[in-house]
Amino acid sequence: MRKALITGINTGIGMGLAKFLLQNGYFVIGCVRKPEYFDLLIAEFKGFKGQYSLYAFDLNSDFTDKLQEIENTQGIPEVIINNSGVFLTDSGDFEARYNNIISSLEVNLKAPMRICEYFAAKMRSLPWGRIINISSKMGSLGDNSSGGYLSYRSSKALLNLYTINLAHQMADSKIVVLTLHPGWIKTRMGGMGAPDEIGAAVERIAFALTDEASEFHGEFLVGKEKLPW
Numbered sequence: 001m002r003k004a005l006i007t008g009i010n011t012g013i014g015m016g017l018a019k020f021l022l023q024n025g026y027f028v029i030g031c032v033r034k035p036e037y038f039d040l041l042i043a044e045f046k047g048f049k050g051q052y053s054l055y056a057f058d059l060n061s062d063f064t065d066k067l068q069e070i071e072n073t074q075g076i077p078e079v080i081i082n083n084s085g086v087f088l089t090d091s092g093d094f095e096a097r098y099n100n101i102i103s104s105l106e107v108n109l110k111a112p113m114r115i116c117e118y119f120a121a122k123m124r125s126l127p128w129g130r131i132i133n134i135s136s137k138m139g140s141l142g143d144n145s146s147g148g149y150l151s152y153r154s155s156k157a158l159l160n161l162y163t164i165n166l167a168h169q170m171a172d173s174k175i176v177v178l179t180l181h182p183g184w185i186k187t188r189m190g191g192m193g194a195p196d197e198i199g200a201a202v203e204r205i206a207f208a209l210t211d212e213a214s215e216f217h218g219e220f221l222v223g224k225e226k227l228p229w
């Protein structure tokens with residue numbers, strides 16, 4: 001059974017992805033911010049007992065000890081999905097807006113980097129694997145036609161840059177590295193005015209798990225479609 005480590009499974013796209021992974025026979029290493037979410041998740045994943053394990057830690061911290069615990073208890077995952085993210089509203093004076101960039105980097109860049117850097121080298125010997133960073137079209141420089149949202153845009157742009165670098169580093173392995181836009185989705189972050197349901201995001205992201213996706217190593221995608229950097 002392939003093991004998939006995924007962050008932010010208590011809500012939104014992360015919960016949708018976790019259910020998809022369980023339904024498709026993966027063992028889910030589910031990461032959330034707080035242990036208070038465990039009861040909700042146990043109820044949501046009824047019917048999949050023994051097919052998942054839950055871990056709680058704040059991504060805005062040094063959680064390396066938790067990654068060691070995951071490795072010691074579950075081994076090396078075949079799939080990593082860095083799904084968690086924050087979208088901060090940029091307002092206030094220069095210092096406040098700059099501090100928003102720093103806070104966004106902690107969760108949207110530093111946490112995925114920490115997870116990738118802990119596991120990537122260890123994944124190299126696997127015959128199949130995926131490292132999937134959930135980014136956003138708002139991190140695209142080429143697609144930025146309206147401006148604004150500097151903290152979110154800059155954190156996702158750097159996540160994209162980090163992902164390309166990691167893809168180069170892993171090019172001689174069987175691990176496919178991708179950065180993905182899920183679409184504009186009805187979640188706490190996307191808001192209820194978003195056009196697409198969580199299922200649409202899950203379907204787009206699920207493409208990354210197919211064999212066909214290996215042709216797209218190092219790309220920035222929505223579904224199978226390449227996005228401008």
Ligand SMILES: NC(=O)c1ccc[n+]([C@@H]2O[C@H](COP(=O)([O-])OP(=O)(O)OC[C@H]3O[C@@H](n4cnc5c(N)ncnc54)[C@H](OP(=O)(O)O)[C@@H]3O)[C@@H](O)[C@H]2O)c1
Nearest residue numbers: 008012013033058059060084085136184185187188189190
């Ligand atoms: N929804 C969209 O339209 C859209 C569009 C483009 C990209 N995305 C990306 O898709 C991903 C998922 O978004 P979503 O819409 O599902 O967002 P969401 O509903 O707001 O969920 C975000 C998840 O990230 C977790 N998280 C945030 N900060 C954390 C921290 N410090 N420690 C641990 N967990 C933390 C949240 O935990 P808590 O519940 O505890 O806060 C939650 O599980 C994000 O990376 C987002 O940038 C979303």
